[in-house]
Amino acid sequence: MKREFILLVILIFLQLIFYSCSKEKICKVYHYRYKSGELDMNSKYKEYKYIYDKNGYKIEELKYESTGWVASKYKYIYDNNGNKIEEEQYDGNDSIISVYFYKYDDYGNIIEAEEYSDSIVEWKDTYKYYDEGNKIERMRYYYKDSTFWKNLYTYNNKKYIGEEVLHKPDGSIWLKVTYKYDENRNVIEKIQSFSDRELHIIYSDGSDSKGKDFHHIKILKGDSVWWKYNYTYDPNGNMLEEVKYNKKNEPVEKREYIYSK
Numbered sequence: 001m002k003r004e005f006i007l008l009v010i011l012i013f014l015q016l017i018f019y020s021c022s023k024e025k026i027c028k029v030y031h032y033r034y035k036s037g038e039l040d041m042n043s044k045y046k047e048y049k050y051i052y053d054k055n056g057y058k059i060e061e062l063k064y065e066s067t068g069w070v071a072s073k074y075k076y077i078y079d080n081n082g083n084k085i086e087e088e089q090y091d092g093n094d095s096i097i098s099v100y101f102y103k104y105d106d107y108g109n110i111i112e113a114e115e116y117s118d119s120i121v122e123w124k125d126t127y128k129y130y131d132e133g134n135k136i137e138r139m140r141y142y143y144k145d146s147t148f149w150k151n152l153y154t155y156n157n158k159k160y161i162g163e164e165v166l167h168k169p170d171g172s173i174w175l176k177v178t179y180k181y182d183e184n185r186n187v188i189e190k191i192q193s194f195s196d197r198e199l200h201i202i203y204s205d206g207s208d209s210k211g212k213d214f215h216h217i218k219i220l221k222g223d224s225v226w227w228k229y230n231y232t233y234d235p236n237g238n239m240l241e242e243v244k245y246n247k248k249n250e251p252v253e254k255r256e257y258i259y260s261k
Contacts, residue, residue, distance in 0.1 A: 026051055026260040037250035057082060083108060107133055134159060160185060197221060212240070
């Protein structure tokens, strides 16, 4: 009897361990707006909830209006290697809008992606790589109008992406992106060149006096700052706050992230 009791205790203990390991983690994101540089307390916030499985993979994402109504929902499915192989998008009535399917090679590189809407293929992406796994081409085919858009990637002598060029269906260049890096392989600048304008996206990182990490992004058009984004993280790398600024350096939007324990 004593032995059976011990086995029962062990079984319950193992069940508790399994439950705690598979417990869903939830992240809520509150979305606020500013008015004339001040937080608009009358603005209706939006709440985002992210649910993760025991392996840390995001399996569900919900967007709520301030009334509590679910405006949209996403569900994600992964293979045994942690690659996302399926994504489902739902509207506020819990009806499927689109379904996305993804395929990978033996090295974990994505080689194919498709979007279906009402069981009809909307578009299909195919990818090509160097032997080292560097992506060199992405082709997107739109079935509705039978057109191709093509991205071509070139690499510098350190095997980082140096340039990305997006071609229109007629073969002309729509966008060219040039990348710059620091000594730690972090992107510090992207230059987006369109036919009529050029944008510089500047990245910077650091820590504040309280030990929180931050990440800054500035988007410049010419010498003027077009938009600016500030991100703050906790010691575990989880985002705590995101603030968007306009040309006058006034905050216009803020997102606060709250994580379940």
